[in-house]
Structures are given as C-alpha cells and as structure tokens.
Amino acid sequence: xxxxxxxxxxxxxxxxxxxxxxxxxxxxxxxxxxxxxxxxxxxxxxxxxxxxxxxxxxxxxxxxxxxxxxxxxxxxxxxxxxxxxxxxxxxxxxxxxxxxxxxxxxxxxxxxxxxxxxxxxxxxxxxxxxxxxxxxxxxxxxxxxxxxxxxxxxxxxxxxxxxxxxxxxxxxxxxxxxxxxxxxxxxxxxxxxxxxxxxxxxxxxxxxxxxxxxxxxxxxxxxxxxxxxxxxxxxxxxxxxxxxxxxxxxxxxxxxxxxxxxxxxxxxxxxxxxxxxxxxxxxxxxxxxxxxxxxxxxxxxxxxxxxxxxxxxxxxxxxxxxxxxxxxxxxxxxxxxxxxxxxxxxxxxxxxxxxxxxxxxxxxxxxxxxxxxxxxxxxxxxxxxxxxxxxxxxxxxxxxxxxxxxxxxxxxxxxxxxxxxxxxxxxxxxxxxxxxxxxxxxxxxxxxxxxxxxxxxxxxxxxxxxxxxxxxxxxxxxxxxxxxxxxxxxxxxxxxxxxxxxxxxxxxxxxxxxxxxxxxxxxxxxxxxxxxxxxxxxxxxxxxxxxxxxxxxxxxxxxxxxxxxxxxxxxxxxxxxxxxxxxxxxxxxxxxxxxxxxxxxxxxxxxxxxxxxxxxxxxxxxxxxxxxxxxxxxxxxxxxxxxxxxxxxxxxxxxxxxxxxxxxxxxxxxxxxxxxxxxxxxxxxxxxxxxxxxxxxxxxxxxxxxxxxxxxxxxxxxxxxxxxxxxxxxxxxxxxxxxxxxxxxxxxxxxx
Numbered sequence: 145x146x147x148x149x150x151x152x153x154x155x156x157x158x159x160x161x162x163x164x165x166x167x168x169x170x171x172x173x174x175x176x177x178x179x180x181x182x183x184x185x186x187x188x189x190x191x192x193x194x195x196x197x198x199x200x201x202x203x204x205x206x207x208x209x210x211x212x213x214x215x216x217x218x219x220x221x222x223x224x225x226x227x228x229x230x231x232x233x234x235x236x237x238x239x240x241x242x243x244x245x246x247x248x249x250x251x252x253x254x255x256x257x258x259x260x261x262x263x264x265x266x267x268x269x270x271x272x273x274x275x276x277x278x279x280x281x282x283x284x285x286x287x288x289x290x291x292x293x294x295x296x297x298x299x300x301x302x303x304x305x306x307x308x309x310x311x312x313x314x315x316x317x318x319x320x321x322x323x324x325x326x327x328x329x330x331x332x333x334x335x336x337x338x339x340x341x342x343x344x345x346x347x348x349x350x351x352x353x354x355x356x357x358x359x360x361x362x363x364x365x366x367x368x369x370x371x372x373x374x375x376x377x378x379x380x381x382x383x384x385x386x387x388x389x390x391x392x393x394x395x396x397x398x399x400x401x402x403x404x405x406x407x408x409x410x411x412x413x414x415x416x417x418x419x420x421x422x423x424x425x426x427x428x429x430x431x432x433x434x435x436x437x438x439x440x441x442x443x444x445x446x447x448x449x450x451x452x453x454x455x456x457x458x459x460x461x462x463x464x465x466x467x468x469x470x471x472x473x474x475x476x477x478x479x480x481x482x483x484x485x486x487x488x489x490x491x492x493x494x495x496x497x498x499x500x501x502x503x504x505x506x507x508x509x510x511x512x513x514x515x516x517x518x519x520x521x522x523x524x525x526x527x528x529x530x531x532x533x534x535x536x537x538x539x540x541x542x543x544x545x546x547x548x549x550x551x552x553x554x555x556x557x558x559x560x561x562x563x564x565x566x567x568x569x570x571x572x573x574x575x576x577x578x579x580x581x582x583x584x585x586x587x588x589x590x591x592x593x594x595x596x597x598x599x600x601x602x603x604x605x606x607x608x609x610x611x612x613x614x615x616x617x618x619x620x621x622x623x624x625x626x627x628x629x630x631x632x633x634x635x636x637x638x639x640x641x642x643x644x645x646x647x648x649x650x651x652x653x654x655x656x657x658x659x660x661x662x663x664x665x666x667x668x669x670x671x672x673x674x675x676x677x678x679x680x681x682x683x684x685x686x687x688x689x690x691x692x693x694x695x696x697x698x699x700x701x702x703x704x705x706x707x708x709x710x711x712x713x714x715x716x717x718x719x720x721x722x723x724x725x726x727x728x729x730x731x732x733x734x735x736x737x738x739x740x741x742x743x744x745x746x747x748x749x750x751x752x753x754x755x756x757x758x759x760x761x762x763x764x765x766x767x768x769x770x771x772x773x774x775x776x777x778x779x780x781x782x783x784x785x786x787x788x789x790x791x792x793x794x795x796x797x798x799x800x801x802x803x804x805x806x807x808x809x810x811x812x813x814x815x816x817x818x819x820x821x822x823x824x825x826x827x828x829x830x831x832x833x834x835x836x837x838x839x840x841x842x843x844x845x846x847x848x849x850x851x852x853x854x855x856x857x858x859x860x861x862x863x864x865x866x867x868x869x870x871x872x873x874x875x876x877x878x879x880x881x882x883x884x885x886x887x888x889x890x891x892x893x894x895x896x
C-alpha cells in the first residue's frame with residue numbers, strides 16, 4: 145500500500161507540473177495572438193500597399209528580361225568584333241614585319257654598295273654609317289627573310305660584303321687612331337674617336353681614347369712633380385708644394401673628365417662614364433704614388449715617424465732615452481700639408497662619385513643595372529691606390545698630430561707664466577689654443593674618423609696631462625697664515641691627522657695654489673666653448689652626415705663632458721683645501737667667541753650690549769676681511785664656491801656653539817637679530833642663494849626668541865605657515881631646553 149501511494153503521489157506531482165507548463169504555453173500563445181491582433185490594421189495596410197506594387201513589379205520583370213537579352217546580343221557582337229580585331233592585329237604585325245624586312249633589304253643593298261666606295265674614298269664616317277645601319281638590323285629577321293626567299297644569293301653577298309667591310313673599317317680606324325695619337329693630330333684623334341661607336345666598338349673606343357688621355361696627364365704630372373722637387377726653400381709655397389702638386393693632378397683629371405664627358409655622352413651614349421674614369425684612375429694612382437714617394441723623401445716622413453714611435457715606446461717603458469725629441473714646431477707645417485693632401489683626395493673622390501652617379505641616373509634606367517654600376521663605382525674607389533694612400537696619410541696625420549698635441553701642451557705647461565693683472569696663468573690659453581688648433585686641423589681633413597680620433601686624443605691629453613698638473617699643484621695645499629697660536633695649533637693638528645705637515649706660509653705657494661684653482665675654473669669654460677664650436681664647425685664641414693655618423697660624433701664629443709667633470713672635481717678638491725686651511729682655522733675661533741658672551745640679559749644689559757660692538761659685528765668684520773682677501777684673486781665662480789663653503793662652515797659652527805649655550809628671553813631676542821644680520825650680510829657677498837644654508841640656524845633662533853612656550857604651536861604643525869622645518873621634534877625640544885625660563889616638564893609634555 146505504501147509503495148502504491150508513493151507512486152500515485154509522484155504521478156500526481158508530474159501531472160501538476162505538466163499542467164503548469166501547458167498553462168504557461170497557453171498564456172504565451174494568448175499574448176502572441178493579442179500582439180498580432182493589435183497589429184492587424186498595420187499589417188492590412190502593408191498588404192494593400194504590396195498589392196498595388198504587383199503590376200509595377202511585373203513591368204520591371206519584363207524590362208529586366210529585355211535588358212538581359214540586349215546585353216547577351218551585345219556580348220555576342222563584341223566577341224565577333226574582337227575576333228576580327230585580333231585578326232587585324234596579326235595582319236598588321238605581319239605587315240610591319242614585312243615592311244621591316246623590305247626596309248632592311250633595301251638598306252642592306254644600299255649599304256653594301258656604298259660601304260666599299262666610302263672606304264676607297266677614305267670617307268670613313270660614311271662607311272661607318274653604313275656599317276652602323278647594318279649592325280642595327282635584326283640578324284634573326286635577316287635569316288628568316290633568307291629562308292623565305294627563293295633567290296637569296298644577292299642578300300647573302302651583301303651581308304658578306306658588309307661583314308668584311310666592318311672588319312676592314314675596324315682595323316683601319318684603330319690604325320688611323322694610333323697614327324693620330326703618335327703624330328699628336330688632335331683633329332684626327334677626335335674624328336676617329338667618334339667613329340668607334342658606329343662600328344660597335346664602344347669599349348674599345350673609350351679605352352683607346354682614355355689611354356691617350358693618360359699619356360697627356362702623365363706628361364703634365366711629371367712636369368709638375370719635377371717643378372716641386374726643384375722648388376727653392378725661399379718659395380712661399382715650399383711647405384705645401386707637394387700638396388699643391390697633388391691638387392694640380394686632381395684638378396687636371398677633373399678638367400679632363402669635365403671636358404670629355406659631353407663628347408662621350410653624345411657619341412657613345414650616357415652611362416659609360418665609369419669606363420672612362422676606371423682607366424683614368426689607373427693613371428691617377430700611378431702619379432699619386434710618385435708624388436707621395438718624393439714627398440716622403442723630401443720631408444723625411446719615415447724618419448720622423450720612426451723617431452716618434454721610438455720615443456713613445458721608450459716613454460711607456462720608463463727607460464732612459466738618448467733620442468732627441470722633435471720640436472713640435474718643426475712638425476706644424478708638415479701636419480698642415482698632410483691634412484691638405486687628405487682633404488684634396490676626399491674632394492677628388494666626391495667629384496668622381498657625383499659625376500658618375502649623375503651619368504648613371506640619366507643613362508641607365510634599369511634599376512638592377514644601375515645598382516650594379518654603382519657597386520662598380522664603390523669597388524673602383526675602394527680598391528684604388530689613391531684610397532689606400534689616403535688611409536696612410538690619415539694614419540700619419542693622426543700619429544703626428546697626437547705627438548704635436550702632447551708635446552705642445554707639455555711645453556705650454558713647462559713655460560707657464562703669470563701676469564699679475566690676470567687671475568689665470570698662460571698655460572690655460574696656450575693649452576686650449578693648441579687643442580682648438582689641432583681640432584680644427586682634423587676637421588680640415590674631411591674625415592669623420594680622423595676628427596673623432598683627434599677629439600679622443602684631446603680628451604686624453606686634457607685629462608691625463610693638463611688636469612693632473614692642476615691637481616698636483618693643488619695637492620701642495622694652501623699655506624695660510626695664522627692669526628694666533630690657537631689657529632696655528634689647529635692647523636698643525638689637522639696636518640698631522642692627514643699625514644703631512646704644511647709647508648712654509650709663503651706668498652709664492654699661495655699664489656701657485658690660487659692660480660691652479662682659477663685655471664681649473666677657467667678651463668671648464670674653455671671646454672664648454674670648445675665642444676659647442678667644434679660641433680658647429682663639423683656640421684658645416686660635413687653637412688651630409690647620416691644618423692650613425694652623427695651618433696658616433698656625439699658619443700665622441702661626450703668625452704669632453706668627462707673632462708669638465710674632472711675639472712669640477714679638481715675645483716671641489718681645491719675649495720676643500722681652502723676650507724681646511726684658510727676658512728676653518730679662522731672661522732672656528734671667531735664663532736667660538738659666542739661662548740664668552742652673556743646670553744642671560746636684563747633690559748639694562750641689553751641696552752649696553754646693543755650700544756657697543758656686538759658679537760655679530762665683530763664676526764662680520766672678520767668675515768669681511770677674509771672674503772676681501774680672496775675676492776680679487778679668485779674667479780667669480782670660485783669666489784662663489786668659496787663663499788658657499790665659508791657660509792656652511794659658519795652656520796655649522798654657529799649652531800654648535802648655540803647648542804652649548806643657554807638663553808633667557810632677551811638673550812634669544814639678541815640671538816635672533818644676530819642670525820638675521822649675519823644672513824643678510826652673507827647674502828650681499830654672493831650671487832648664490834644662502835637661504836638654505838641658514839635654514840636650521842634661523843629656525844633655532846626663532847625658537848629661542850619665543851615669549852612663551854605655547855607659541856611653538858603657531859609655527860610647528862601650522863599648515864598656514866610657510867616655514868618648512870629642518871629640525872626634528874627631538875632637536876626642537878633640545879633647543880627649547882636651552883631657554884632657562886622654560887620648564888623642562890612642559891617641554892617634555894609638548895606634542896610635536
């Protein structure tokens with residue numbers, strides 16, 4: 145019974161679910177019917193509108209069918225017409241081919257009849273014209289014509305006649321051209337040069353003509369070289385006579401190319417200039433080697449290079465050298481001549497590149513052929529002896545320039561003198577004159593690699609030689625005089641702690657120290673100006689630098705900034721030397737006098753104190769004396785640094801002595817006035833702001849000047865206050881404890 149009742153309950157539940165589902169479907173259907181019924185009017189209107197369109201659609205259907213039929217008819221007609229057009233094209237091409245054949249046959253007959261007559265009459269131009277017409281004929285078309293003709297004996301005879309005439313004319317023209325060259329008959333040379341391309345001998349004609357031009361160039365170059373060798377020492381151009389000889393060679397070659405390029409383009413066609421230049425470049429290489437060989441002998445270049453290398457090797461090995469150094473003045477003219485040679489070579493190569501690239505652009509439309517020709521140009525320049533010679537000249541220049549720079553700077557340092565009216569010595573102007581001269585000379589070579597190497601050498605010389613000299617002079621220290629025994633004792637203790645004793649307080653030592661410090665400061669300005677001017681001059685000399693070359697140059701110039709960093713480190717070192725010997729020994733006792741003053745003042749004592757000479761007045765007078773002794777001898781920048789260090793020393797020492805003292809209300813008032821007076825005075829002595837230096841001291845004075853302890857909240861934690869506290873809460877409570885009239889318990893209870 146129980147199982148039956150359970151089964152019945154499940155069936156009842158299932159039926160109930162199905163009933164609910166059917167009710168939902170019924171409701172949905174009723175809703176849909178209601179929606180459709182509500183749209184009844186709208187749908188009926190649409191149906192009526194569509195019914196009205198049915199006749200129109202039938203008409204459109206018939207018209208569309210007619211259009212399709214018309215298009216099909218037109219398509220069939222077009223196919224028929226295009227077939228006829230193709231037939232006409234075939235016929236036309238055959239007619240054209242026939243015309244070519246007829247024209248070639250007629251011209252073949254005329255040329256075969258006229259060529260021998262022209263040769264017999266020595267009218268080589270006319271004969272070459274007949275041969276040129278024969279060579280321009282389509283040989284394949286001639287063979288096809290021969291196969292199509294029943295009688296071909298006349299045509300074959302004409303072909304053989306013209307072939308024989310071609311060989312004959314080629315031999316005659318070559319022979320006549322050689323005779324004209326031997327007899328220096330310029331008219332005949334030009335005449336037969338123009339005939340070569342008519343006979344299909346483009347390369348042969350250019351080769352023969354350029355070989356002749358080589359002989360003319362050789363004669364002129366030999367004459368110029370002999371003139372250079374025999375030039376007297378009194379000649380004003382004697383120092384650059386070989387550079388002038390090279391220049392004459394390059395100018396002569398450029399003139400030959402300029403003069404004969406129109407002739408080659410007119411009769412041989414554009415795009416063939418590279419063939420002519422390749423031949424002429426061989427003569428250029430020969431003559432350049434001759435000039436450089438005589439130059440090396442006359443200038444004793446190899447001997448000088450060997451001496452410089454030996455000196456460098458012995459210097460690096462620290463061995464005793466018996467070799468006599470070369471005076472850098474003796475190398476000055478030689479280096480100038482090398483730079484001129486290198487620059488002229490660069491100009492010549494740029495001229496060749498410009499000429500050939502312009503010729504290729506006009507004469508070779510095919511991109512692949514153009515690229516191939518430009519690669520030939522690149523190889524021509526790269527593999528030429530002149531290119532190798534140019535690299536050797538640059539190598540010689542860089543080695544000689546390095547020696548010149550090093551020795552000239554060493555001489556400038558050794559001959560250093562001081563004009564009493566100047567703050568710096570002669571070594572600064574002399575050194576940077578040499579660096580600027582060498583840098584400008586490197587720019588005149590026209591080589592970016594040479595410029596970069598020279599700049600790197602300049603940075604090395606400035607850092608390793610020039611800066612080290614300045615630093616070594618500053619290491620001697622500043623021998624300050626002592627105002628009393630206390631100062632002398634303090635300096636003595638400092639010297640012992642640093643492991644050295646001060647040398648005698650001599651005017652000469654002080655002057656050497658100050659001049660070295662001023663030299664370092666002045667040198668930073670020279671380096672900045674050098675970097676700026678060099679960049680402008682390089683951009684003018686090499687306006688077409690790409691991004692990689694510009695990046696290389698900027699990376700090289702960044703080395704000069706490291707020189708500036710090194711010089712600033714030297715200045716900081718020198719200023720710290722002054723701090724330990726000239727500032728600290730004097731400032732400490734001046735400020736320590738504050739400890740001997742009474743800071744618990746009554747009204748009467750305050751009046752007496754203000755009427756007499758106060759502590760700060762004495763301190764300012766002493767500081768004025770110290771600053772005035774350095775103001776005229778230091779550069780403005782060094783003087784500002786000196787003032788900054790002095791201010792730091794005064795404020796730090798003043799803070800220490802304040803923390804060792806105690807104050808009442810009036811004592812704090814006096815301190816606040818003294819701190820403000822001192823800050824006002826130092827502000828007038830320098831162009832830099834000293835507000836930051838006095839921040840802690842001013843805040844200490846402000847706290848000690850409070851009338852009541854509760855006033856501290858008007859400053860501390862007040863967001864409306866413009867005061868940025870440099871004191872920590874612990875330090876602030878320590879300062880408040882210096883006021884004897886403030887209770888310690890109240891100070892400790894302050895919530896800061």
